[in-house]
Amino acid sequence: MKILITGATGLIGKYLVQKLKENGHEIVILTRKKTGKPNEFQWNPDQNFIEDAAFENIEAIIHLAGATIAKRWTKEYKKELYSSRINAANLLKSYCEKHQIKLKSFISASGINYYGTFTSDEILTENSPIKKLDFL
Template sequence: MRIIVAGASGLIGTAISRTLRSAGHDVGTLVRRPPASPAEFQWNPGEGSIDDTALKGADAVVNLSGAGIGDRPWTRSRINELRASRLGATRTLTAAMGRLDTPPAVFLSQSASGYYGDAGPAVLRENAPAGSGVLARICIDWEAAAHEAPAGVRVVTPRTGVVLSRSGGALGRLMPLLRLGVGGPLGSGRQYWPWVTLPDVAGAYAFLLSSPLSGPVNLCAPESADVNSLIAQLAGALHRPAVLRVPAPVLRLVMGQLANELLLASQRMEPAALVGAGFEWQHPSLAQAAAWVADRGPDS
């Protein structure tokens, strides 16, 4: 397949692009700078512009573009940027598809577990209602923008959970502390995080390109875990203690609203669609995932 990836330079985009190329696919990428190779195509999603030759003849488009959720404090202008970067990129792609005589057959446009807001211990399958909060509102509109793709395009919006990686990602700041034995649970630790390893994210995207699934797909591991269990497993795999709990008031004081929605919210997602379609995880259990994360090898 000829696949165009937007947001290919990030942690998830790099892993997905590598996996797709290893499977023999022809992968092109969208870049904001002048292209450095025939596989790169320039675009400016903030202005809604794109080299229309990028999508010509493409079988699929993978959209991972958007400003980093946890990179900076959530000021009003930053929240606007988080929203605009996602909607602008998605609409630039769907508009470009609409200008083609034969648009790509598949559009995989990333969403996030934040769609469900803070749902406590309730099990969340794909038909669960949207929650409230900044991330939920962004995800609702982000997914709606993806469905502006032309008729006949199979649109999939993977609601990606907390991605476990050996470097960077959601645990990028916590892992060094755990390796030193000075990390610990966040808040009460009873909130559920819908975790998934980076290789399984890449594998799931490759799977979704050829599966018949459409609409929202919960992208997480089949084994649910609260933060207490997650941190304990990671620390155990690293042979380190993890007893220095960070109280919720401290997190809120330091991070504000970001703490409530990213660290303290509970989303007990279940990957019902992926399970039903026969997807096979490399790391389906938390013990397997922790052992993989603790290995100092490259993300792959």
């Protein structure tokens, strides 16, 4: 399968690319800074730009890119965390529509938190209810 990946140079992305290649998949990487590899294509979500050639014969997209979580989460930065992921996903969708690409899969992953951010001695399980609504 030919898979287009955003965030392929990040912690999870590097490992995922390696494993997908080991399993025989062809990988196309969207990156802001090309290194000259033939499977890399440039994109800039802030400018709504992706190299059209990146979409040639792709069957799936794995979207891992987004603003770094390693910064102070101010009210303003939380907006950037959110919009960097949503806007980039919408850009990928619009390019697929533009090129009339029928994907087999579109996977978008981001940090999540189900139970809420808090400290407790209580052990939570999959059956535990949400304890606190917060940003994540």
